[in-house]
Amino acid sequence: MSALLRSLPDVEVVGEAADRDEALALADTHAPHVVLMDLDLGDDSGVETTRELCRRDPTLGILVITMFGDDDSLFASIRAGARGFLLKGASPAEVERAVRSVANGDFMLGPQLAQRGALYLSGARTRGAVPFPELTDREREVVDLVARGYDNATIARRLVLSTKTVRNYVYGVLAKLDVPDRGQLIVRAREAGLGSDGEEADETARAGGPEGRDGLT
Missing domain, CATH: 1.10.10.10 (Winged helix-like DNA-binding domain superfamily/Winged helix DNA-binding domain)
Structure with missing residues (x-):
């Protein structure tokens, strides 16, 4: 993935993190426009790391790229603030399109996930307010x-x-x-x-x- 990103024009890779603490430190240091997030960070949760990154910088675009395509992972990532979600195995063209879309402030889901994500977002707009939205x-x-x-x-x-x-x-x-x-x-x-x-x-x-x-x- 790193090699693919480095090959894209106008894309600069400023760091790679192995865990939550490293990801937070790199984001604080480099203030990236986009973070590619794996949900499996060893002992750490990619969803909770996404939530914390978005809390620190609401303008940051988080693109989740993971092997977990289940509804729980998808919806938890969206609730945490991710603006994109791709499955590992996505084509280079799909990755590039997702990175650029998220960088531009758009919401991007992989082709296998788009319908489920749209249904979730549509339902979220019609549901009542969540108690204590400041809580995880x-x-x-x-x-x-x-x-x-x-x-x-x-x-x-x-x-x-x-x-x-x-x-x-x-x-x-x-x-x-x-x-x-x-x-x-x-x-x-x-x-x-x-x-x-x-x-x-x-x-x-x-x-x-x-x-x-x-x-x-």
């Missing part, structure tokens, strides 16, 4: 489960995460939403419509159950 999808999942009354250990089991990771998510959400504690978070979340679907937590897993003194563990 994963943070919103955690908030929904907190609002149902689950403690962090239970949330960790349901989302296949470590309890420490869930705790960090809760801390981050409290800061983003400027709420002082878990109880107020539950109130805000339920007012926004979260935590009202599905089964309720049992008494041992409720926010007032056997947790740490700060209610965050």
Whole structure:
């Protein structure tokens, strides 16, 4: 891919990154117009890296090039802010067209993905507002489960995460939403419509159950 990009007229490759931290550092240093993103960054998520890059620079064009063509990968990338999505194996002409389209501020999907992407975008325009748009999808999942009354250990089991990771998510959400504690978070979340679907937590897993003194563990 790097060799192909270097062969294109008027295209300068300013760096290559192997992981999230390197990608963020290179973007800060070089301020590129377009970033080609692989969803598989080893231990890191290309979707979350895309989201962070777009948060830092909303004008940056992210073109996802990946072997994962499933709906979840496509739609998660779009929600994260990607402006293009190609499958690995795309022809050189398709890659060039996508790079130039994204650089010009256009939205570009590979031919195998265009119809699904158009249907998703059309539906997104007609759906109601997403609660807490400042949160990531994963943070919103955690908030929904907190609002149902689950403690962090239970949330960790349901989302296949470590309890420490869930705790960090809760801390981050409290800061983003400027709420002082878990109880107020539950109130805000339920007012926004979260935590009202599905089964309720049992008494041992409720926010007032056997947790740490700060209610965050």
